[in-house]
Amino acid sequence: MTDAVTERLAGSMNIMRIHASSALAGVPFGVLTPYTGELTAEESVSPVAVLRSMWSYFEKLKAGKSGSVLLTVDDAHHLDDASAGVLADVISAGWATVVAAARPRPGLPQPLDQLWYDGLAERVDLRPLNRDQIEEVLAHALDGTVPGATVDAIWNATGGNPRILDAVLHDSAEAGVLVKRNGIWMLLGSLPSDGVRLASVVAKDHLRRGPEEQEALKLIALAGPVGRKVIEDISGAAVVRSLLDQQMIVEAPGIPAELSLWNGLFAGAIRNTVSVSRSLQLLEKVKAHQEPTLLQGEGRLRSVEWALECGVRVSDDEMLAAAREALLRFHNHSARTIAARIRQPALVPLAQAIQARALYNDGAYAEAASLLDECWLPLADDAQGPAVLLLRVSAHQAIGHPLAVVAEDIEKHVADGSGKSWQAELLHLLQLGAEVSVQALNDALERIRKGPPADVGGEPLRALAEGLLAHALASAGRPVQGLEAALFAASELPPLEGSLFFFPEFVLGRLVTDYLAMGEWESAEREINHYAAGHAPGAATFNGSLQLLQGYSLLRQGRMERAYQVLLPAVEALRLNDPLQLYRFSTALGFYAAARLGDAEQAKRLEQDHKDADAGWPPHDLLAQAYGAAAAEYLARDGKGLAALQTLMTTTDASARTGNLLEVLAMCWDLGDPSVVPMVQATATGVEGRWAEALLTLATAWENADGDTLMTTAVSLEEAGFVNLAREAYARASTVLEQAGERRRSRQAVAQREKCDHELGERFREGRFIAAAPTVRLTRREQDIVELAVQGLTDREIAQRLMVSVRTVEGHLYRTYVKLGVRSRDELESALPK
Numbered sequence: 001m002t003d004a005v006t007e008r009l010a011g012s013m014n015i016m017r018i019h020a021s022s023a024l025a026g027v028p029f030g031v032l033t034p035y036t037g038e039l040t041a042e043e044s045v046s047p048v049a050v051l052r053s054m055w056s057y058f059e060k061l062k063a064g065k066s067g068s069v070l071l072t073v074d075d076a077h078h079l080d081d082a083s084a085g086v087l088a089d090v091i092s093a094g095w096a097t098v099v100a101a102a103r104p105r106p107g108l109p110q111p112l113d114q115l116w117y118d119g120l121a122e123r124v125d126l127r128p129l130n131r132d133q134i135e136e137v138l139a140h141a142l143d144g145t146v147p148g149a150t151v152d153a154i155w156n157a158t159g160g161n162p163r164i165l166d167a168v169l170h171d172s173a174e175a176g177v178l179v180k181r182n183g184i185w186m187l188l189g190s191l192p193s194d195g196v197r198l199a200s201v202v203a204k205d206h207l208r209r210g211p212e213e214q215e216a217l218k219l220i221a222l223a224g225p226v227g228r229k230v231i232e233d234i235s236g237a238a239v240v241r242s243l244l245d246q247q248m249i250v251e252a253p254g255i256p257a258e259l260s261l262w263n264g265l266f267a268g269a270i271r272n273t274v275s276v277s278r279s280l281q282l283l284e285k286v287k288a289h290q291e292p293t294l295l296q297g298e299g300r301l302r303s304v305e306w307a308l309e310c311g312v313r314v315s316d317d318e319m320l321a322a323a324r325e326a327l328l329r330f331h332n333h334s335a336r337t338i339a340a341r342i343r344q345p346a347l348v349p350l351a352q353a354i355q356a357r358a359l360y361n362d363g364a365y366a367e368a369a370s371l372l373d374e375c376w377l378p379l380a381d382d383a384q385g386p387a388v389l390l391l392r393v394s395a396h397q398a399i400g401h402p403l404a405v406v407a408e409d410i411e412k413h414v415a416d417g418s419g420k421s422w423q424a425e426l427l428h429l430l431q432l433g434a435e436v437s438v439q440a441l442n443d444a445l446e447r448i449r450k451g452p453p454a455d456v457g458g459e460p461l462r463a464l465a466e467g468l469l470a471h472a473l474a475s476a477g478r479p480v481q482g483l484e485a486a487l488f489a490a491s492e493l494p495p496l497e498g499s500l501f502f503f504p505e506f507v508l509g510r511l512v513t514d515y516l517a518m519g520e521w522e523s524a525e526r527e528i529n530h531y532a533a534g535h536a537p538g539a540a541t542f543n544g545s546l547q548l549l550q551g552y553s554l555l556r557q558g559r560m561e562r563a564y565q566v567l568l569p570a571v572e573a574l575r576l577n578d579p580l581q582l583y584r585f586s587t588a589l590g591f592y593a594a595a596r597l598g599d600a601e602q603a604k605r606l607e608q609d610h611k612d613a614d615a616g617w618p619p620h621d622l623l624a625q626a627y628g629a630a631a632a633e634y635l636a637r638d639g640k641g642l643a644a645l646q647t648l649m650t651t652t653d654a655s656a657r658t659g660n661l662l663e664v665l666a667m668c669w670d671l672g673d674p675s676v677v678p679m680v681q682a683t684a685t686g687v688e689g690r691w692a693e694a695l696l697t698l699a700t701a702w703e704n705a706d707g708d709t710l711m712t713t714a715v716s717l718e719e720a721g722f723v724n725l726a727r728e729a730y731a732r733a734s735t736v737l738e739q740a741g742e743r744r745r746s747r748q749a750v751a752q753r754e755k756c757d758h759e760l761g762e763r764f765r766e767g768r769f770i771a772a773a774p775t776v777r778l779t780r781r782e783q784d785i786v787e788l789a790v791q792g793l794t795d796r797e798i799a800q801r802l803m804v805s806v807r808t809v810e811g812h813l814y815r816t817y818v819k820l821g822v823r824s825r826d827e828l829e830s831a832l833p834k
Contacts, residue, residue, distance in 0.1 A: 002072040002101050008805075013070040014061045016096070020078035022210050028082040050086050058095055069096035075208055076100035076108055084109035091115060105245040128160030136779045138185075140811070141169060146185045147569030149543040150178075156536065157191045159263045163201050168265065171195020182605070184572045187540070190333075193268025202269045212239045217261070220249055221270035222279060222306055223286050225258035225299040233289045256294060280310040301325040305334060308341070316344040323354045328498060330537040332358040349378040353388045357500045360395055361541045363577035369395035377413055386426060386460035387501035393430060394501075397581060400614045403434055425461060433468035434618040436657060438476050441469040445485075463492035463503055470510040471619055477658030477687035479517035486510040502579060504535065505542050509580060512549045516556050517659050519691025521721060524553050544573030548586045555589060556691075558724025561761045564593040568602070571609065584616035588627040595634035603635050622653050622660050630667040642671055649679075662687050666695060677702055694722045698729055707737040711749060718756065727756035778816060785812045790829045 006015050016035075024030035029050050036044055036053040043049035058069050073079070073087070088111040091098050102108045104125070115121035129137065134155040138146045158165045168191055172178035175192050178185060192198070206214050216235040220226060220243075228251060232240050240259070243249045252258045261267035274282070283306055295303050304322035307314050314322075319338050326335035335358040342351040352375035359368040372392035379385045389410070396406045407427045414423045425448070432440045445465040466489035473482030489507045496503045508531050515524035528550055532539070547570035554563035567590040574583040587610035594603035610628050615621065626648055633641025645668050648654055654661045662683045668676045677699050684696035694717055701713040714729035734749035778786065781802075788798045795813070799806045813825065 002074050002099060005099055006070070006072055009070055013067045013097070014065055016057075016061060016069055016071045018071065018073045019208075020073060020075045020083075021208050022078050022213075025078045025080055028080055029086070031079060031083050032086065047082065047086060047089075050082075051089055054086060054090060055095060071096045071098045073098065073100040076102040076112065077106050078208075079109050079112070081109050081111065084111040088112055088115055092120060103246050105247070129155075129162060129165070130160060131155050132780050134158075134160060134165065136781050137165065138169075139779050142180075142185050144180050144183045144185055145565075145568065147547070147573075148566075149539060149547065149569065149573065150185050150187055152539065153187055153191065157263075157265055161263065164198065164263065164265060167195065167197035167201050168192075170197045181572050181575075182568075184569050186569075186572055186576065188576065190540075191265060193265045194272050198265065198269045199272065202266065202273065206273075212236065213243060216240065216243060217248065218270060218274055219282055219286065220259050221261050221267040222274065222282055223290075223299075223302060224260040224267060225252060225297075225302070226260075226286065227256040227290065227294065228259050229256060230286060230289045231259055234285055258299060276310060279306070280312075283307065283310050283312065297325065298329065301329070301331070301334070304338065308338065314341075316342045316347050320347055320351060320354075323351065324498065327354055327358055327500075328537075330361060330541060332361045349375040350382065350384065353379060353384060353391070353500055356388075356395070357391060360391060360398075360579065361538075361577075363579075365395050365398035369399060369401075376410075380423070384500050386422060386464075387496075387499045387503075389423060389426060390460070390464070390501045393427075394579070394581070397617075398578065402615075403430060403618070407431065422461060426464065429461070429465050429468060433472065436472045436475050436619050436653075438469070438472045438478075441465065441472050445469055459492045459495045460499070460501070460503070463489050463496060463507065466492065467507050467510045470514055474510075474514045474517040475619060475622075475657040475660050477517075477662065477683075477692070479514045479659065480688040483511070483514040483518065486514050502542070504531070505538075505545065505580060509545070509549065512553070516553055517691070518689030519694060519722065520689075521553060521557050525550070528553075541577060541579055544570050544577060544586075545580045545582055547573060548582050548589070551586075551593075552589060555593060557722075557760075558727070559760050560593055560596055564590075564597055564599075567593050571606065575609075581617040582620065584610065584613035585620040585624045587613050588624040588631070592627040592631040592634070595631040600635065603631065607631065607635070622648070622657060623663065626660075626664045626667060630671060633671055642668065642673060645671075658683060658686050659692075662692060662695065674702070690720065691722070694720060694725050698725050701729060702732055705732075705736055707733050707740060707742065707745065707749075710736060711745075714749075714752065723756050723759050727753050727760070730756060779812075782812050782816050785809055786816055786828060789813060789825045 002017070006017065009015070018031055020031050028045060029036065032050060032054070033044075035057045036050050038056075039049055039053055043053075061069060071087070071090070076084075079087070087098060087100070090096050092115070098121075100108065100112060107113065112121070116123045131151065135146070135151045138151060138154065154165065154168065158168055169178070171192050172187070172195070175195060177187060177189050177192060179188055180186075206217075209217075212235060216231055216239045219231055219234060223230075228240065240249075244251060248262055249259050250262050252260065261270070271279075292303075301322045304314055304318055308319075319342050323335050323339040323342075326332075326338060336355045339351040339354040339358075342348060352371045356368040356371040356375070359365075359371070369392065372388065372395055376385075376388050376392050379388050382388075392410075393403065393406050397403060407430070410423060410427060414421050425444075429441070429444055432444060445462070448461050448465055466485045470482040470486035470489060473479065473485060486507065489510065493503055493507060508527060511527050512524045515521075515527065528546055532546060535542070547566050551563045551567035551570050554560075554566060567586065571583075571586045571590045574586050587606055591603055591606035591610050594600075594606055607628075610624075616624065626645060629641045629644035629648065631641070632644070633639070635641075645664060649661060649664055649668075654664060662680070665676050665680045665683060669680060680695060680699040681703070684692045684699065697713055698717065701709050704710075710729050710733035714726045714733060717723075717729055718726035730749045730753035734746045734753065737743075737746040737749060784802060785798055788801060793801065795806050795809045798809045802809075816828070
């Protein structure tokens with residue numbers, strides 16, 4: 001912090017720096033020795049003499065220069081009371097401006113603390129940056145869009161610490177981990193803990209500590225989470241208390257209580273400073289005080305990792321348990337490297353499966369498929385057998401191998417016996433799911449539920465069947481029944497915890513799909529948020545899928561600009577890692593949103609992405625085609641996209657999937673084709689849920705063409721949360737009322753329609769059904785500054801009000817002008833979103 005202050009003020013003030021340390025904390029005036037070198041031994045312990053010497057130094061520093069003296073003190077909590085007293089006198093006398101940085105515990109020495117109580121000094125408690133502040137920093141530092149997933153990853157990894165944030169941003173960019181793809185800043189891997197900038201932060205921290213604290217930090221970084229008693233036995237209880245007071249380590253309550261470093265990246269950086277030979281010595285120290293049977297979870301994993309790093313032999317059973325723990329925590333590299341060391345023949349197939357899932361998590365689908373080809377058959381009688389087989393099918397589909405081809409290969413190796421094997425049943429379910437065959441899936445599920453409990457395949461097959469049925473029912477226009485099936489699938493998840501297949505994410509997709517088909521937007525959002533909150537370690541793998549679901553929800557609600565902001569990062573994330581095979585569907589939705597918003601350049605790029613994408617999960621193909629055709633029509637306006645949609649509506653697949661058909665009809669209606677309104681009425685009557693009911697209400701009122709009915713319908717739709725449908729009812733009402741000569745009421749309808757536009761986040765629209773405005777997103781700080789600028793405050797007044805520099809205000813205003821397309825603050829108010 002003091003580095004930033006001195007860098008900013010170096011041109012206008014004379015800088016003098018003091019670095020306090022624990023080594024000098026017991027030496028009176030020890031930290032001031034560089035400025036009292038001319039004093040005799042007797043004078044060097046006299047406060048008055050030291051103060052005179054300081055004054056002389058200030059005068060020399062200012063000689064021939066303008067500007068006052070700025071004295072910065074790092075680690076002021078280590079100042080001895082005598083030095084602190086002299087600095088307090090310097091401040092009281094006004095000889096220098098002093099900036100003292102100290103940890104909250106133990107805090108500033110009493111003489112300096114007293115200045116605050118006396119009103120002679122200002123105290124600023126610096127807390128970690130919150131998520132919004134991290135987002136603002138990234139928006140300022142990076143040119144382009146920083147998606148929420150990138151913000152979350154950096155915020156969680158840095159703990160909001162500005163020093164670590166700055167180091168990690170530089171190290172990540174230099175390592176090629178933080179990269180810009182099509183205007184979106186993406187993380188291509190884990191944030192590095194071995195970068196030069198982060199190493200420098202750790203080195204500076206170590207230099208300010210005594211050897212006992214350094215040793216304890218290394219022990220905890222290498223072993224953590226580690227029992228508190230272990231570290232106290234080695235380093236002493238006083239050292240542990242000191243580090244806890246400084247918030248360098250945190251304690252997790254339990255039996256035993258465990259210690260960890262406050263930040264995982266910081267811990268990794270410390271580990272990188274320890275040589276293998278020294279690490280081995282520390283490992284032996286910990287082992288002498290640690291009870292191995294008490295190790296569990298992350299502590300057990302770290303114990304195995306540390307032993308392997310030091311070249312210590314670990315049993316295959318221990319490594320298998322550690323690899324599974326690493327996989328549960330999505331420590332994919334660790335899971336792979338540990339599992340790859342297992343040599344016991346009986347354990348190798350499961351170890352290969354663990355490696356494959358770790359590779360799958362990282363998007364290395366070809367390598368995962370190769371390993372799964374080797375290990376799936378030996379695991380046929382293992383509890384993980386169904387999960388491994390499902391993972392194998394998914395890996396092959398991810399590299400473009402059709403389900404039929406993969407199934408044929410599997411069937412060659414499966415002995416049928418007297419009845420159907422679970423492998424054959426699993427393949428049959430997948431085929432029915434791809435065909436979206438409701439009745440056949442329902443029959444298969446009944447057979448599985450009523451059949452004798454199997455040693456292998458029970459819960460996995462039921463969860464799979466119920467999830468596939470839930471999706472099929474939603475497609476068929478029966479999402480209420482589908483939701484029931486999805487909830488049944490969710491009830492099967494507890495026994496599947498730790499499975500090598502991604503059952504939670506599979507079921508989540510079905511729950512959200514059913515809620516969206518019903519028009520239950522808030523319930524869909526709740527499911528997405530609940531998963532994200534409880535599965536943070538899997539964000540790097542599944543975040544693209546979550547973003548897609550969120551973008552799809554916003555799109556279905558008509559919140560096109562917000563959907564676009566979410567879908568663009570989703571496409572880029574799924575381009576890198578697509579575990580649920582949603583990339584093609586995401587390009588279709590992104591293409592649709594871009595074309596509808598009038599962003600022709602992005603739309604054309606996404607259109608090409610959509611054409612180049614491999615086939616995704618078959619049940620999504622119909623809607624992917626539909627959104628792609630609608631997007632092409634918005635982009636070209638040549639009638640070809642609309643014709644493609646009309647052709648698609650007549651296909652066997654569309655006829656059998658009433659729910660999907662209604663969504664396609666809504667797209668045609670949005671494109672300005674009122675001829676589909678009777679079809680909407682006929683189709684909506686056979687579809688469950690609030691959305692179909694709302695669409696039917698709108699279609700009926702539209703056909704009746706009565707102004708009063710349309711206005712009443714619009715109000716009811718708006719109250720029910722279907723703002724996009726209410727907007728169209730108001731638009732239709734304004735036309736009908738205008739034709740009837742009721743111009744005043746027509747203008748009221750137009751005003752209500754515009755109100756809906758604003759609620760949906762659209763600043764203006766070109767014609768019916770076409771949102772033309774690009775997204776304008778101001779950060780919270782930009783919003784604060786713009787609001788004050790609109791009120792007439794000058795840049796300096798804004799800076800004083802918000803306690804920032806004038807330069808910061810000017811920078812935020814400039815970026816706001818660019819975003820809003822204005823040239824001065826006089827144009828700000830009219831350009832702001834209403």
